[in-house]
Amino acid sequence: MAEPLLSEDRTSEVMTVNMGPHHPATHGVLRLVVDLEGEVVRDLKPVIGYVHTGIEKSCEDKSYWKVIPFVERMDYVSYFFQMEAFCGAVERLIELEIPERAKHLRVIFLELNRIHSHLVWLGTTALDLGAISMLWYCFRDRDRILDLFEMATGQRMHTRYFQVGGVIEDIPRGFEAKLREFIRDMPVRVEQYQALLDRNEVFLSRTKNTGIVSRERLLELGVTGPLLRAAGEPWDLRKAFDYLSYPEFDFKIPVGTVGDNYDRYRVRVAEMVESVRIIEQALDGLPEGPYIADDRKYVLPPRSELSTSMESLIHHFKLVTEGYRVPPSEIYYAIESPRGELGCFVLADGSAKPARVHFRDASFVNLQAFRDMAVDSYIADMICSLGMLDPILGGVDR
Amino acid sequence: MPDAPGLELIRGEIEAAHPGAVLDTGFAQDRAVLSIDPAHLIAVLTWLREAPGQEYKFLSSLHAADYLPASPRFAVHYELLNRDRVERIRVKALLDDPGEDTLPELDSCVSLFPTANFQEREVFDFFGIVFNGHPELTRILLPDDYVGWPQRRDFPVGGEPVTFTYNEKNYG
Numbered sequence A: 001m002a003e004p005l006l007s008e009d010r011t012s013e014v015m016t017v018n019m020g021p022h023h024p025a026t027h028g029v030l031r032l033v034v035d036l037e038g039e040v041v042r043d044l045k046p047v048i049g050y051v052h053t054g055i056e057k058s059c060e061d062k063s064y065w066k067v068i069p070f071v072e073r074m075d076y077v078s079y080f081f082q083m084e085a086f087c088g089a090v091e092r093l094i095e096l097e098i099p100e101r102a103k104h105l106r107v108i109f110l111e112l113n114r115i116h117s118h119l120v121w122l123g124t125t126a127l128d129l130g131a132i133s134m135l136w137y138c139f140r141d142r143d144r145i146l147d148l149f150e151m152a153t154g155q156r157m158h159t160r161y162f163q164v165g166g167v168i169e170d171i172p173r174g175f176e177a178k179l180r181e182f183i184r185d186m187p188v189r190v191e192q193y194q195a196l197l198d199r200n201e202v203f204l205s206r207t208k209n210t211g212i213v214s215r216e217r218l219l220e221l222g223v224t225g226p227l228l229r230a231a232g233e234p235w236d237l238r239k240a241f242d243y244l245s246y247p248e249f250d251f252k253i254p255v256g257t258v259g260d261n262y263d264r265y266r267v268r269v270a271e272m273v274e275s276v277r278i279i280e281q282a283l284d285g286l287p288e289g290p291y292i293a294d295d296r297k298y299v300l301p302p303r304s305e306l307s308t309s310m311e312s313l314i315h316h317f318k319l320v321t322e323g324y325r326v327p328p329s330e331i332y333y334a335i336e337s338p339r340g341e342l343g344c345f346v347l348a349d350g351s352a353k354p355a356r357v358h359f360r361d362a363s364f365v366n367l368q369a370f371r372d373m374a375v376d377s378y379i380a381d382m383i384c385s386l387g388m389l390d391p392i393l394g395g396v397d398r
Numbered sequence B: 001m002p003d004a005p006g007l008e009l010i011r012g013e014i015e016a017a018h019p020g021a022v023l024d025t026g027f028a029q030d031r032a033v034l035s036i037d038p039a040h041l042i043a044v045l046t047w048l049r050e051a052p053g054q055e056y057k058f059l060s061s062l063h064a065a066d067y068l069p070a071s072p073r074f075a076v077h078y079e080l081l082n083r084d085r086v087e088r089i090r091v092k093a094l095l096d097d098p099g100e101d102t103l104p105e106l107d108s109c110v111s112l113f114p115t116a117n118f119q120e121r122e123v124f125d126f127f128g129i130v131f132n133g134h135p136e137l138t139r140i141l142l143p144d145d146y147v148g149w150p151q152r153r154d155f156p157v158g159g160e161p162v163t164f165t166y167n168e169k170n171y172g
Helices: A055-059 A064-072 A079-093 A100-128 A132-153 A175-197 A201-207 A215-220 A226-230 A261-284 A310-321 A362-374 A379-389 A393-397 B004-017 B038-050 B116-127 B166-171
Strands: A014-019 A031-037 A040-047 A329-337 A340-348 A354-360 B022-028 B031-036 B058-066 B074-082 B087-095 B105-107 B130-132
Touching: A031 A379, A040 A362, A040 A379, A055 A064, A055 A354, A064 A079, A064 A354, A079 A100, A079 A329, A079 A340, A079 A354, A100 A132, A100 A175, A100 A261, A100 A379, A132 A175, A175 A261, A201 A261, A201 A379, A215 A226, A215 A362, A226 A261, A226 A340, A261 A379, A329 B022, A329 B058, A340 A362, A340 B058, A354 A362, A354 B058, A362 A379, A362 A393, A362 B116, B004 B022, B004 B031, B004 B038, B031 B038, B038 B074, B038 B087, B038 B105, B058 B116, B116 B130
Parallel strands: B031 B087, B105 B130
Antiparallel strands: A014 A031, A031 A040, A329 A340, A340 A354, B022 B031, B058 B074, B074 B087
16 A cells, blocks of 8 residues: 555654855844744754854954954944944053043944944844835935944944044034934934834734743843843943943933843834933033044054154154054953944954954854744744844854 | 952962862953963852852853963953952963864863853864863854864964865866
8 A cells, every 4th residue: 555645744844944044034144054843943053154254363464453444344234333342452451541532422433333233123124024114214314324424434334433542533524413413313213113113013913922032041141232131131331331431421221021022122222212312412522622542652643743743754654564562461341232242352462463353242142042032933933033133144253 | 350359369269179270360451360270160160150259140251362372372261240240250261282183172161151152162163172061062153174273373374275166177
């Protein structure tokens, strides 16, 4: 007798499916090996490394000031944060105090970058869930931020604006007015986004009660940033540690209660509004004075001095050709990036090039929680959870 | 962050339970640093995590550095954090280079800190430091068939063979 075509076993069979690395919903070159039982994810393993470019190794061959554009290209959505992590680490190694105005300017650009990063996240994740119009709205506002970056730094992305000692140039005339216009509009825009999504049946049923991971498990897995805060843990390095001029500003840490995908969305959206508040305060209290430290051993002299002062010319020549030497030491400096704790480890061996630059990238560590978020849920919820995890694969692979 | 006397107290308590575990203490850029013998790594990390008054329950970062030409050559850094007191402490496990084809070995702390999983794989991938007891110690960012440990200081830069050989094979 012939075997029946569909044995009973076939209906409950576990099938291993490969997703990616070029799947549009993986937000980059992420490959997922997924064990599926019907439509339910039973196991999953992220495979990474497809955009590994050896940035950390390349940095060992560059003088300190030339490392800045390299590290910017790791997490290509939050480039100002990479710059701050690296410049802040080096400034602490050489014990260089940066002027108050530079601190405020850095905060302004970091928070603008945070809004930018969250807008990219909101647009693409809503797109994954079928809300196509969100992408256009979010990218409209993102473009205004990029315009501001371009106005102040000359570049829309990868600006190389932060320097060891401060920022490379003061903000131009007209920037403040344009920025004020933006921070006036942004809270209204956020309300509009919430109005679009918060009462959308499809969005709600796909995000509520999906991808829940307990706060204890997230902490074990080293997860930080909005993911951890959505689970109810008010942990934010901007409040916990004292860096730049964050202690001067009044802002709240949005937290969730359940820790599902909906809370992750709410926390990030609320963070955008808080960032606007920080920018407003930093702009109101923007002190006059130098925007970069005056230590000629580490900071380029003003261009205008080069034709009149021999000493400036020598300093300029030394800084551009050899760079500055950093005394042997090591440091781990962590800041709060849009995705969590972004740490920069720099080992200096006394030469003009770092002996090791390592980034503790938040996406890289957070990605470990993805299995817990997705196992035993539907494959559609897995896509939603991945979007809410918000990994940037450039940062994961470095 | 523990101050200098606090760090010495920590050292004393660890030494009492595990003689020879702590090799050195110090401060690097205002960060308390415990340099330890890798044989006692898990004992020290467990103590820092569990002992009342310590409770460094969060592993912020795990990374390695090559201190060539110093000896011991490698160090694996554990950046521990107590979130209630907002205190950080760094544990450095110092590892000698056994030389030739033998790889330096260290106990894995994945059972203690599950977050170390990816980060230990990354250290293995780039430095060739083997973590005993790791659930899946394979290369993570580099291809599986890659040869060499590129973040070591004596790894030659440049001269990488080109992987895409279509033109070379057909027209070279």
